[in-house]
Amino acid sequence: MVRLPACIALALVAFASPLSAQAPPAPPPAAPAGAEPPPLEVDIVGGISAPMPIAIPVMPTPASASTPAGETAALGRQVAEIVAADLKSSGLFNPSGPGGLPPVAFPQVAAPDFAIWSGTGAQALVQGFVQANGDGKLTVGCYLYDTAAKSELTRQGFVVAPALWRRAAHKCADMVYARLTGEGPYFDSRVVYVSETGPKSRRIKRLAIMDQDGASHRFLTNGQAIVLTPRFAPNQQTIVYMSYVGDKPRAYVYDIGSGRQRLLVSQPYMTFAPRFSPDGRWVIFSMSVNGNTDIYRVAAAGGEPQRLTNAPGIDTGGSYSPDGRRIVFESDRGGSQQLYLMDADGANQHRISFGAGTYATPVWSPRGDLIAFTRIGGGGFRIGIIAPDGGGEKILTEAWQDEGPSWSPNGRVIMFFRTAQGSGRADLWSVDLTGVNERRIPTPLDGSDPAWSPLLP
Amino acid sequence: MNKTRLSLIAATAALALTAGCARKAPKNLPPPPMTSGEAGQGSETGGTGADAGSVGQTSLTGARADFMRAVPSDRIFFGTDEYGIDDQDRRTLDAQAAWLLAHPAIAVTIEGHCDERGTREYNLALGDRRANAAKNYLAAKGVPALRMTTISWGKEKPVALGSTEDAWAQNRRAVTIVPQ
Known part of the structure; x- marks a missing residue:
């Protein structure tokens, strides 16, 4: 299809x-020697005057x-x-x-x-x-x-x-x-997301894929089952996502080229929040067993899942560091949702967020220098960034409900979705690291759960 | 956080309808759900059938209708980010457990739901907690766990559509679904 x-x-x-x-x-030939003007450069991180x-x-x-x-x-x-x-x-x-x-x-x-x-x-x-x-x-x-x-x-x-x-x-x-x-490129990339339409109580949700500028849009699923949280594999041809097909909420692996998909794991429990490792060999995901949610990993090719967290509470939203050695995730083990780091094998779990409110949906930048998150508090949901050591926290957006950040391939722009108060309608937005350049991403219907692809080859 | 109790229109309507059929003696009379003092908001409707004949022409049969008549509610509600069972939940679940024990052939699905003011994945996990909180209570009352399937819908299926405290309170719920 x-x-x-x-x-x-x-x-x-x-x-x-x-x-x-x-x-x-x-x-x-090169400009004559002697009269060398200052190099033409754009400062991307500092204050942009014009x-x-x-x-x-x-x-x-x-x-x-x-x-x-x-x-x-x-x-x-x-x-x-x-x-x-x-x-x-x-x-x-x-x-x-x-x-x-x-x-x-x-x-x-x-x-x-x-x-x-x-x-x-x-x-x-x-x-x-x-x-x-x-x-x-x-x-x-x-x-x-x-x-x-x-x-x-x-x-x-x-x-x-x-x-x-x-x-x-x-x-x-x-x-x-x-x-x-002087930054890495990012325009030749795509976005997979959830296209939404219909009344708030019965939203029709379909996987859709498009270029990062909204062009070349097409749907991947037909909307008969609710689908959530798609994410690209490093090869950009495979997507992991969550579907309610058959009223069984499970994580699936989907091949874009063939349209074929398979269950990520065969366990009889809800599996969700899947995300690939940077080398594409692993998928981390969350599984809820009798009300307790932990993070697991499984070989992308299939196999027996291996449990990485075992604290009582909800551990979810795992995301690998670009070198694949660490995982950032959210947990309410301390009483409220906060960000934690652990080694890729689950060792050395420790909390890195300590601000007011709660923190969710951490996603490690492909550059490795920052982690994007959703911060809940003060009557709003905002997109922010924080260093992996917990320093340098900065809030980038201000709205009723911004959620679900995803990084551009160069780690300098964040796409997220913004849900309206009342109607519940959502659309896709991007914001740069200054928080100044905020833009709506055009989609034919409403949109949520965006995931930015790596740079295309 | 306050647990807001809401008189659900659907539940009330179902009780009103079933009140009219009460005299038609359903095949399987459920055990008395509770003493009258415990019945909660639906008790008046369920207890006074005197003038309900005008709306009682439809004969509701089937397991779900019977269940809805026997219990004060098919759902329990939770505070923000909470999944504990309080006294009012216990009264509701006790009635549900009694009905389920009287109908051993029926398997149910328990749905866990959240309000919109949580992130998507956390709400999936929280909905699972809520569904399992209801399931575990029913299991402790003797309902075999194998007869109960849980599913979390996170924030995907709200019943109250506003962005208000009242709407959120209605959406933070665990619902016991009996087959038609």
Whole structure:
């Protein structure tokens, strides 16, 4: 039922060969020595005074050609639009274009007229081209320039099947973001979440998957059973989630490509809160036995579950550190929900959260430096971050009910869901680590339980 | 935290209907659920059948209707984040246990539910606690554990839809579901 390319043919190529005949002129030699301007950089963590102005004109095509994704000339505009939208969504850039900017002739892609671009106030310039190759694929070229220094900062070419042209645009935006911020890329990634509709007492909940910007949306389950808390495997082709199919709440392993799924474990108890280990070899999950909930782990390939916690109370919400050696989880063993750490084998369990209120849904950043959580107290549910040693706690959002954080692949943005008071309707939001750049993620219906994928290969 | 007791419309309506059928002598008379003083909010409706004939034309048969007539409520309620059984819960569960012991062929499902003011996974576990609290009480009263299945719905199936203390109090519940 679900169609997904089994093998995503997206390759990074050097520019020299694929562009032989119509290759843009070689870039000019490096800027003359002596007059070196300060490097163009974006500070992502500190206080951002103003987003960096960046110009993104329409990407020309060497020869307009018809492809299954449309004319290459039209794609040149659409790719530039996606690059601009990605960079804007980060909150770190103020893109202009592609609309309203002067056209770029194909030979100018590698030899920009810097006088024009610095005149627009743009500090950086993204140019590129879209070319139909003889083998039916597209090449999207992506160039980043410093307009003040009049120099090229980086370039990459992406060869892609026409159906995956959006991914080439995200890769281009990732190249720009990574070069200018020094952070890892994250735009070429996806989100699996729970699409919701219907009255509050009988919500219809379906698994759905989409690109991180909301494009390429499709449903994975039909809504006959309530589904909750999907999470990606590191390979991005497998999802663990919880379903009430047959009125038996159990964790399942779901293969996106084949649409097949299987029970995570065969025990006759509720299993939930599943999450993969960073190497994909294990799944940790919670199991409730006669009212007591503990965290277990099981080999992702199947097998006998191994119990990791045994304190009386509710231990749930486990999440591995990126090196796979530790697990953060929530427990009410001390009387209220708090965050705890333990080794991957369950040893050395200790509490790390001590603020007022209660703490839930910890998720370890893929960078390892922070743990995101939901904090309950003062009449609200808020998304926060804390260091693994319990220091540096910071609350990022303010609303009636924000819940369920998930990290971007670079560990610099958090997606979560926000539930409205009264109606109970939920939608997806993202927030950066400053807490300033908060954005709603577009979904066709309501949405909850988002999980961000790793960066696509 | 206060345990809010609510006169549930559904339960009251069921009692009103069954009050009218009481004279039709159901096949299996359940044991008296409790003394009149203990009956809780539904007792007046259940005890006065004098003028209920006007609504008593429908003959309710089947296990669930019989159960609903015999017990003060099919559900017990909990305080925020709590899963303990208090005196009023005991009266309800005692009546449920008596009915279940009188109907040894019937297996039930006990649902645990939470209000919306908890995180999703914690509420799944808390709902499991609540369902098991009811189950364990019934088991202690002699109902074989094998006849009782528990399921937690967390915050997924509220019955009261507002975001108010009253609504949350109605949603923090364990419900004994007897088959139709």
